[in-house]
Amino acid sequence: MELDTLYQEVILDHYKHPLNKGLSGTYDVQVHHINPSCGDEITLNLTVRESKIQSITWDGVGCSISQASVSIVSDLLLDKSLDEAGAITEQFIELMHSKGTKEGDPLVLEDAVAMAGVSKFPARIKCALLGWMAYRDAADRIKQSQDSVDERGGSQ
Amino acid sequence: MELDTLYQEVILDHYKHPLNKGLSGTYDVQVHHINPSCGDEITLNLTVRESKIQSITWDGVGCSISQASVSIVSDLLLDKSLDEAGAITEQFIELMHSKGTKEGDPLVLEDAVAMAGVSKFPARIKCALLGWMAYRDAADRIKQSQDSVDERGGSQ
Amino acid sequence: MSFDVAAIRRDFPIFERTVRGGKKLIYLDSGATSQKPETVIEAESNFYRSHNAAVHRGAHQLAEEATDAYEGAREKVANFLGAKSEEIVFTKSATESINLIAYSMSNAPSGSRFALTSQDRIVVTEMEHHANLIPWQQLASRSGAKISWFEVLPNGRLDLDSINAVISEDTKVVAITHQSNVLGTINPLEEIVARAHAVGAVVVLDACQSVPHMPIDVKKLGVDFLVFSGHKAVGPTGVGVLWSNQLEDLPPFLFGGSMIENVTMESATWAPAPKRFEAGVPNMAQAVGLGAALDFLSKIGMDNIFHHEMALTKYFLEKLQEIPTLKIVGPLDLENRGSCISFTVGEIHPHDLGQYLDSQGIAVRTGHHCAWPLTRKLGVPATTRASLYLYNQEAECDLLVSGIVNAQKYFA
């Protein structure tokens, strides 16, 4: 049944038992993202220590795909450097836009390869991307604030 | 040939030898009308004496139908009372909207019955009406100024 | 009863196709857009094949035929609404129609009854589609006018107790939907129109979800403006309608060819309505298609369609409520209620439910249905909506119900 290519076991598992759900009390950056076509919303806290992702926590409402996707993000990117996490994010985005022609590298994407089937359901790609876009936004903000620290440092 | 039902002899005659063309030096009312779909324009002078139409003169550029139509108006309505002229105008308008189902009363409309064929060419009805609409506008203005004279008279 | 759904369905070619690997198409998304009968498709094609030319612009035979077809369509719309031809403007959609009104009001010279100032108020409701909300927010922000709204009660009805406070003396526009595209609620116009007119406000009626589904006579409604979209009324995409009996007082919106009286390099004056509102070569084939759509509906009879939908709605409401954890969002009684049926099912997210139903060939819509403030007010992230039309039937309800039950198992 084609539906099962969308709703892989792994996805339903993450949906039913989401990882890192519940916002941490402290964080470096907090972002709030929304999917305008359906109204799904998530808040995501990102904490980085020595250029490594120390914690991603989140809260929100949404469908199984979007919830599972944030859950996966919050686990997969842990302990990665911002650069590594950025590269993984780009791989995932590419997978989502592959219209079912790619499978994704399990060594890099781990649980997220279970999302490969989503790329065949164009209306759901945004759901699968919601958590990743929130992460990318949060990481960009951290990089910007670092850059401006660096610049200030450099100009002294 | 169907075209001849549009371009009756009478119409082409009026077109080639228009009556009352050339604006009179004096007039009670002058109106300027324009056909926005093709750019045809006419100016019409109306003079009324003792509630009878004493003169209609005009000038303008336009197609044979519009030119012939003003020529006919300027001759047919002469010496008629404003009420009579109004009734004739309404008959003509009705004829134009008859889609070829009416012939027009030659005793009332005289030369203007030659326009009956125009009603089968919807794009040309406005041409045939240009002169009549200009006349009606001019007559309305005269009636309005009379009414306001009457009112002023009545209130004294 | 003479209402023969099977025969009606045969007029709609899309029901010959299957979806998702051979499944019968169960189309329960007519609130978003309706399917098209063959006569409508043919009317549009036939215009292109035999009569295509720019209307109002040529003295040649094709231009005459195109003009007749286009103006004939206008007459059909007028007759369908109990209106006059010159009160009908063709737009591209209801969305454009509403924006037209709001922008034209901005174009009204100060002192005009349509010109709004910071002293004025625009009233909407919490159940408006974005198309009948954001254009008014924008008009408010352009003019400085204030925006107020009727609240929606938990039973899905407008809170009209406060009508005299909401429609205050400074209200200039009351923009309201006839039937909510989420709740199915049909709003009580009489009371609202009376109050609006008492304070000198005009009433703009969003009839997107009513004109296709019930007999409408604009004279009886008493509203000042009414809009709907062709594509929700078995008509083509790309055509909408604006009706008003006060078009003469409204300045134009879009500027260009065929809406002018005179033009110089520096300024222009306008043709009378409705031409004043139809700049450019219009959506001729789509207007003609809409004419054919209204003919199709009239032939079946709007009364018959309304009764068919009411009977179906009753059946759907009853059967759906047999599912434990399913909650109808909107009125449960059938009085003043149309066939848009929204609901939630326990913890299943509507997106997931919709996806599961799709795998069974059942097309519903999920999300906020372009009425996000309403969804928020209802306290749900989203809903699932089944919206019905003349071609739907009870058997489809049974399939929907078993689809939902199976979805519950799938996501359990």
Add this chain to the structure above:
Amino acid sequence: MSFDVAAIRRDFPIFERTVRGGKKLIYLDSGATSQKPETVIEAESNFYRSHNAAVHRGAHQLAEEATDAYEGAREKVANFLGAKSEEIVFTKSATESINLIAYSMSNAPSGSRFALTSQDRIVVTEMEHHANLIPWQQLASRSGAKISWFEVLPNGRLDLDSINAVISEDTKVVAITHQSNVLGTINPLEEIVARAHAVGAVVVLDACQSVPHMPIDVKKLGVDFLVFSGHKAVGPTGVGVLWSNQLEDLPPFLFGGSMIENVTMESATWAPAPKRFEAGVPNMAQAVGLGAALDFLSKIGMDNIFHHEMALTKYFLEKLQEIPTLKIVGPLDLENRGSCISFTVGEIHPHDLGQYLDSQGIAVRTGHHCAWPLTRKLGVPATTRASLYLYNQEAECDLLVSGIVNAQKYFA
């Protein structure tokens, strides 16, 4: 030469019909609207028959297919213009596209590079169609900006000697037609774009009469906005295009569903372009039809179409000028000249001439062609226009010429 007019004509069903009592249809009015090939008619019908659903709004299969078809059409338009998909907005017509730009500029917050003030200037030309003139007059009157224009010389070309004076330092917008729909003049964009950009103005190109007739690459043109109508490019009515690579900086025009990011009762924020500019259920079937139209044209080749039309234009110009008293209104040389051919014939009024030609089955257009200020400038009350396209042929010119000669006898 591989350009087979007879084969092309067979793709257009309208040429199978006759007019005015059995006369062959000689259609010389493509400048007003073009005829449609069967593939375009079928593309629209096929959308309704098999894939009809609201795009971007449903998780069901039909909605996916409709979205693919609609977004696929956007890609076709982008490829046709050498642009990116996200630079393409579907509107209902070129007229709407231009109004969209002008209204969106009014919606720009002060300080935005698109916001005009009384310190600014808008430049047009005397040969603009009303659609590319009145929206700018209105923007000028809303913003207080001044309006200036390039004059047209007796030879039908723009007077560019004064370019540095006309496009002055305070110019914010230069709105210009690519090809005049009356004169056939193709304007020299390079010089105008260079000067406009030098003073920081954006160039809005009315490409209604160029995109259907010649290869266009927006990157090479260097303009900032480009618009055209589907119906003049063998596409359906009810669909137009706005292209710009600067849509991100432009606020929205029409407000409603699908163009939002977030909505509350009091305000809203916007989706990225192009969605931001496509409020409501769009003209899906028409966009799909336009995609098929551009496929049709591309298959024949825009270069081939251009050369065919140029050869025809040469033939028409030569033959027409053999008629004594016939005066071509517009350039006589073929350099930078398209296939709109307007003329006057002695004292015969164009309306009468057009009517006579119609009785012979020949469809031309007469009047001011929605370019009234130009007609006035040319000192004629109206002109007769023969406008050509890929399906026209030399034999039709010969019939036109003998039609004109016979008309002269008829009205003599």
